[in-house]
Amino acid sequence: MWVALAVAVGYLVLSVVSVTGAVRILTRDPTAAELRRAADAEVARRWRAWPAGRIFPERLTYLPGTEEVEYATRAGIAPETDCAGSVDAATATVLQRHGCRAVLRATYADQLEGVVVTVGVVVFPDQQAAYQARQEIPGSPTALRAAAFPGTVAARFDDAARQSGTAERGGPYLVLTTAGQSDGRPATAVAGKQRPDDLFGLVPQLGHTxxxxxxTRALPDCTSADWQC
Structure with missing residues (x-):
């Protein structure tokens, strides 16, 4: 009887300790490492969670080589998100090798409507995959396919008109750009000809923005209604 009583008391003490530990874990504040992981996970979900207009705002600011800010206006957002169909063949091979999930594209026109820029957001599983893909993809005018939109200033912008391009990684995303002139003139028609140095100055700025x-990570704020800790 005494042995049974001792065993029962032991189980009771163990249960109390376990419950106390569980309560402490469930009610404690998250650690800094846990907050960083949560922030990284939120960034990785943005391409699905954010509306298209938040990823590609209607207007983006840029500096045309002077101190005066100008605005690039969105001509449209492409409905296609296929990795292979949004980039050239060589780039598609690299993207697929590193686990490309989607490519989101939108096209902008500069304030004077003389230059159009297609911006592509390539989605990867994690930052490492995006980093490795960036190492293999230079900033090339032909890496990203142009997205034209009938009835807009970007109506004539096709792949043959691509003259400038950039590549920049941000978290698990690789942002590619390709740009040309809004009249649709082929790149071959202007090859070797002198052009203003700042003609495509907005291209890397739009991609960077x-x-x-x-x-940019937003660390969870347990006091905010936007986060559940």
């Missing part, structure tokens, strides 16, 4: 917006 979108990459930075998508990849």
């Amino acid at each position: 979108i990459a930075q917006t998508l990849s």
Whole structure:
């Protein structure tokens, strides 16, 4: 009887300790490492969770080589998100090798409507995959396919008109750009000809803005209704 009583008391003490430990774990504040992991997971979900207009705002600011800010206006957002169909064949091979999930594209026109820029957000499983893909893909005008939109200033922008391009990684995303002139003149027609140095100056700026917006982490705030800790 005494042995049975001792065993019962032992189980009771063990149960109390286990419950106390569980309560402490469930009610404690998250650690800094847990907050960082949660922030990284939130960034990785943005391409699905955010509306298209938040990823590609209607207007983006840029500096045209002066101190005066100008605005690039969105001509449209492409409905296709296929990795292979949104980039050239060589780039598609690299993206697929590193686990590309989707490519989101939108096209912008500069304030004077003389230059159009297609921006592509390539989605990867994690930052390491995006980093490795960036190492293999240079900033090339032909890496990303142009997205034209009938009835807009970007109506004539096709793959043959691509003259400038960039690549920038932001978190688990690789942001590619390709740009040309809104009249649709082929790149071969202007090859070797002198052009203004700042003609495509907005191209890396638009890519950087979108990459930075998508990849900037927002650490969870347990006092905010937007987060559940």
